[in-house]
Amino acid sequence: MIRERYPTLVEDSSQANSAVLILDQTRLPREAVMRRLASLEDAAHAIRVMQVRGAPLIGATAAYGVALGLRDDESDARLAQAIEELSVTRPTAVNLHWALARMRRALQGAALATRREQAWQEARAIAAEDRAANAAIGQHGLSLIAALHADLRSGIACPPAPLFGKGGRERPAEGEPKSYPPSPLSGKGGDDVRQAAPGVVNVMTHCNAGRLATVEHGTALAPVYAAHAAGLPVHVWVSETRPRNQGLLTAWELAEVGVPHTLIVDNAAGLLLMRGMVDLVLVGADRIAANGDVANKVGTYLKALAARAHGVPFYVAAPLSTIDHSCASGAAIPIEERAAEELDAGDVAVSNPAFDLTPAALISGIISERGIAGAGELKQWVP
Numbered sequence: 478m479i480r481e482r483y484p485t486l487v488e489d490s491s492q493a494n495s496a497v498l499i500l501d502q503t504r505l506p507r508e509a510v511m512r513r514l515a516s517l518e519d520a521a522h523a524i525r526v527m528q529v530r531g532a533p534l535i536g537a538t539a540a541y542g543v544a545l546g547l548r549d550d551e552s553d554a555r556l557a558q559a560i561e562e563l564s565v566t567r568p569t570a571v572n573l574h575w576a577l578a579r580m581r582r583a584l585q586g587a588a589l590a591t592r593r594e595q596a597w598q599e600a601r602a603i604a605a606e607d608r609a610a611n612a613a614i615g616q617h618g619l620s621l622i623a624a625l626h627a628d629l630r631s632g633i634a635c636p637p638a639p640l641f642g643k644g645g646r647e648r649p650a651e652g653e654p655k656s657y658p659p660s661p662l663s664g665k666g667g668d669d670v671r672q673a674a675p676g677v678v679n680v681m682t683h684c685n686a687g688r689l690a691t692v693e694h695g696t697a698l699a700p701v702y703a704a705h706a707a708g709l710p711v712h713v714w715v716s717e718t719r720p721r722n723q724g725l726l727t728a729w730e731l732a733e734v735g736v737p738h739t740l741i742v743d744n745a746a747g748l749l750l751m752r753g754m755v756d757l758v759l760v761g762a763d764r765i766a767a768n769g770d771v772a773n774k775v776g777t778y779l780k781a782l783a784a785r786a787h788g789v790p791f792y793v794a795a796p797l798s799t800i801d802h803s804c805a806s807g808a809a810i811p812i813e814e815r816a817a818e819e820l821d822a823g824d825v826a827v828s829n830p831a832f833d834l835t836p837a838a839l840i841s842g843i844i845s846e847r848g849i850a851g852a853g854e855l856k857q858w859v860p
């Protein structure tokens with residue numbers, strides 16, 4: 478069944494520079510509802526309550542929020558107030574602060590008479606750049622999936638990795654056996670898994686870093702879409718991602734284009750990695766520190782640890798706007814604590830951090846619109 482494709486964020490074409498329409502993600506996957514944002518307050522609310530979510534989409538929505546804020550008053554005071562009101566909606570996703578700083582730079586020197594028009598133009602440019610960056614991420618990440626597919630097709634089995642240390646997808650050294658016994662821990666892994674689905678690249682992801690988290694294409698899912706479009710067989714293990722279940726958003730959008738996927742509870746990831754049923758872990762990011770530490774949805778760190786334990790490559794996909802070069806390491810990244818009610822646990826003490834930190838040492842590489850770099854090599858991407 479061909480489903481109507483709802484844009485995540487689009488300008489209201491019924492009246493220029495008047496409003497934007499968003500796909501309300503609090504109603505997905507049950508129903509697709511487009512919501513009209515016509516004021517600064519609408520935009521700030523949509524970010525705060527996660528009608529829009531995902532670092533790049535939060536940034537683009539905030540940029541349009543500034544333009545909406547200048548609707549009746551283009552003064553410096555109003556500009557400052559709009560930026561301030563949006564900047565406190567969510568703390569971790571650096572794209573929010575990146576977009577607001579860019580809007581401030583673009584508008585503070587602008588003549589009042591043209592400031593509103595310039596605000597819409599700048600927000601529009603931010604949205605267009607997000608589309609282009611994610612499309613490029615898709616192509617760079619495609620090379621990873623294609624290489625894995627080629628390995629799998631040529632029967633290069635994945636050696637069961639020791640509990641910790643090197644292993645996984647490395648090519649067997651000269652003289653090393655070309656096929657492997659099952660993992661001593663799980664009795665699985667080795668090359669028996671491959672018989673099941675020769676050549677299919679099993680990608681594991683966490684949260685939603687797909688088109689729903691961006692203006693278009695997604696980040697972590699962009700290589701998956703590029704591979705699917707190129708006819709490469711991919712299958713995605715989709716983590717539910719408690720407590721807001723962004724995994725259901727990921728399943729919804731993968732179904733939209735027919736990418737095979739399987740939903741798992743978050744805690745099942747370790748077993749799948751141990752059993753050699755995952756070839757690649759691909760996640761997004763909310764903020765990447767200068768040293769390569771990554772903040773992403775809570776639960777990402779546990780996947781990175783398990784991936785390392787079982788020698789499975791762990792990549793982070795994110796546009797350059799998600800790299801915070803002013804942030805020396807993960808320790809300096811503010812982690813959002815969200816409401817206890819999200820756990821729906823009744824009268825019990827709750828801690829609900831929305832993000833966690835994955836040290837650069839556990840990351841095989843970072844995929845941006847500029848290519849793929851080691852987590853510790855981000856200086857080359859300093860603007």
Ligand code: MRU
Binds near residue numbers: 570760773774
């Ligand atoms: O709380 P959310 O849903 O906004 O968290 C989103 C994530 O953690 C994403 O992985 C990240 O923002 C990257 S989106 C391309």
